[in-house]
Amino acid sequence: MSAAPIRVLLVDDEPMIVETIRMILDFETDWVVDTCTRPAEALERLNGEPYDVVVSDFLMPEMDGVEFLGKARERQPHASRILLTGYADKGNAIRSINEVGLYHYLEKPWDNQALLLILRNAAERSRLLREMDETIKRLEASDRRLADLRSRLIREFL
DSSP, X not given: OOSSOOEEEEEOSOHHHHHHHHXXXXXXXXXXXXXXXXXXXXXXXXXXXXXXXXXXXXXXXSSOHHHHHHHHHHHOTXXXXXXXXXXXXXXXXXXXXXXXXXXXXXXSSOOHHHHHHHHHHHHHHHHHHXXXXXXXXXXHHHHHHHHHHHHHHHHHHO
């Protein structure tokens, strides 16, 4: 895993929800936790530093959580996306998984220990995906260099 601290973005139109989760994470972890109460503000933040995990409420005034997480996926495809909702709606869970590659669907009220475990696993997943992509890019670059070398050697000795 990377030495950089885990970064989490929390988005919920209810300030008490984001502050509660922030307090839990501040107490239990050394992660960087950013909070937003407006999806538009959160999308701006996603244009900057990479996040490991993005947690969004489902029902928000500007846009719903599925739409927001879809836009988050476009900006930061490696970030694990978690939908937080007060409504047990399996249809939206399935839609979210299919549309935005949702990592987890979490219902309010949540269990703090379960929340921590889900976020830790989500962050590890994100870091592993980034590491895998970097490894693939290095291998592809090595493959191109080898192909170029092979071509030069063939031209030189034929």
